Amino acid sequence: MYILTQSEKVVRIPPADLKEDIEAVIGELTKSAYEGKFGEDGTMTVLISNVETVGPGRIVHGDGAVYQTVKYDQLAFKPKDNEIIEGIICEVVKFGAFVRFGPIDGLLHISQVMDDRVDIDSENQRLVGKDSGRFLAIGDKVRARVVSIDINEKNPEDSKIGLTMRQPGLGKLEWIDDDQKKKEESKGDTK
Numbered sequence: 001m002y003i004l005t006q007s008e009k010v011v012r013i014p015p016a017d018l019k020e021d022i023e024a025v026i027g028e029l030t031k032s033a034y035e036g037k038f039g040e041d042g043t044m045t046v047l048i049s050n051v052e053t054v055g056p057g058r059i060v061h062g063d064g065a066v067y068q069t070v071k072y073d074q075l076a077f078k079p080k081d082n083e084i085i086e087g088i089i090c091e092v093v094k095f096g097a098f099v100r101f102g103p104i105d106g107l108l109h110i111s112q113v114m115d116d117r118v119d120i121d122s123e124n125q126r127l128v129g130k131d132s133g134r135f136l137a138i139g140d141k142v143r144a145r146v147v148s149i150d151i152n153e154k155n156p157e158d159s160k161i162g163l164t165m166r167q168p169g170l171g172k173l174e175w176i177d178d179d180q181k182k183k184e185e186s187k188g189d190t191k
Helices: 015-019 022-034 173-190
Strands: 002-013 044-053 066-077 084-093 096-101 104-109 118-121 126-129 135-137 141-150 160-164
Touching: 002 022, 015 022, 022 044, 022 066, 084 104, 084 135, 104 141, 141 173
Parallel strands: 104 160
Antiparallel strands: 002 066, 044 066, 084 096, 084 141, 096 104, 118 126, 126 135, 141 160
């Protein structure tokens, strides 16, 4: 999910910024150009640090800007298929719930919440299991598995990541703890 790597890219320095502290300008331009954006390999750069220039910059005729190659350390985020994630319910909608994990949200479709029929309590912003009475609400911490990934590199907010909690060891963290306690109690009763 999170990776510490080093990257090398080109930054455009407008002519007006060439009068200022060039190292600070290059650092800020690098962050604004690449932080929060997806790369060609599907990783999102979350944080950039230790920006260094590599070689001389070049000026493109007719532009006047300097194109400078920079090298930097980055904290990158890349969701993987079948990866187990922990996140927080950030929105409940009529077709499921959105789980925020890392810098993006994943969709937990209503059919993937639990092995119970799930009803929507739109007044209280909850998903409720009909037989179990278990519910999910905004702010609940959950453990889920990534089942599909469709990254939109141009607009990360439009990326689609599908999640499921319909397997043992997944679900609202309270449910997982309750299930574990019941399992331990049933083992104790058989002795």
